[in-house]
Amino acid sequence: MNQKIDTGHEGLPPVTKLLLEMGPLALFFVANSRPEYFTPLIGPLLPAQMSADHVGIFSATAVFMVATVVALCVNYVLERRVPIMPLVSGVVVVGFGAMTLWLNDDLFIKLKPTIVNSLFGGILLGGLFLFNKPLLPIIFGSVFQLDAEGWRKLTFRWGVFFLGLAALNEIIWRTQSTDFWVSFKVFGMMPITMIFALAQTPLILKHSPQEQAKS
Template sequence: MKQNPMLKLVLEMGPLVLFFLANSRPALFRPLLAPLLPEAMLEGEKAGIFAATLVLMISVVVALFVSWHLTKKLPVMPVVTCIAVIFFGALTFFFHDDLFIKLKPTIVNVIFGSVLLGSLAFGKLLLPVVLDSVMNLSQEGWRQLTIRWGVFFFVLAALNEIVWRTQTTDFWVSFKAFGIMPLTIIFALAQVPLIMKHEIKEEEEAVGSRD
């Protein structure tokens, strides 16, 4: 069963919105988080980011479960993202250092970019798997789209590094919650001409199969 695009967007944006809210208003989430975090982590100047990190960890697991319940499958990107959030979130709490959750987007995007571009060297096209796509494109179309998405993931990684290293934690949280997704949507829309150019129509498939 294919997931509704709007529901998919909600499941992707929901954890990010909660991440932003928990960072800016940690007191609202304190009753929920108090049994799970030491009291020292819910106070002081880093209370927001620690609360936000735990809220993000919980919400991505819930979103992934809802996605699986509705479609009976687990898309690659949400699964990798969920694992990364849990792993880097755990490191954040273990070392009491928000550096790890800030590094998560960088490392995940580098992994996706490396997998996509590296797969081309072996003649593999993994973009349909990574994006959970059902588009029907020519080999050249998939190759060009893979290169573009691979480079884009590296750009996102570089942007994350620039933002967390030069801006405040609050600014970085806002960028993660409300900056990365719009950039990704704009980039995806910019690929429509390429997709339309290389899309294989059903009629063309039928002719090719008869030949």
């Protein structure tokens, strides 16, 4: 049985989508390394009193919040919609970022990847095992075809992957320095995700109706 998920949108060009996803993360990294470039702009968002050790991560958090909201707005202007995954991630960024700055504690921004990845992993696996429904197309907003077995396998793999990312984030922030965690978040999580996504290509081709018709 072939199942096609069509969101009714062709989506943004890959380069634009990458810029909207990586732009806030790049600013997060730069603001953590060079907070003095950003504090004149985001000063009102920062805690009134904070230790020198937290200037970088707090500045990065404030910049990340603003940049994430801007990226979501740009996405909406270009597509007249905001995909579920960036929207949920953005809500968590703003919520946990606000708690980080309000409570003067960087724990909350470090927990953000754990919360988001656990949420997506739980939703995917829960939908698969509790309701026998692959929810992956809804989360990713994908427009392509797979047979029923392909959707189940791909949903299971991504669900496990998200939970693995959540566990990895917990290990990194609990055992490494804040600067190392920031670098990992920017230069580690995205490449790992891209490599995992590319590794699913054989599965997608195997269960694609177009490829099956050729064989």
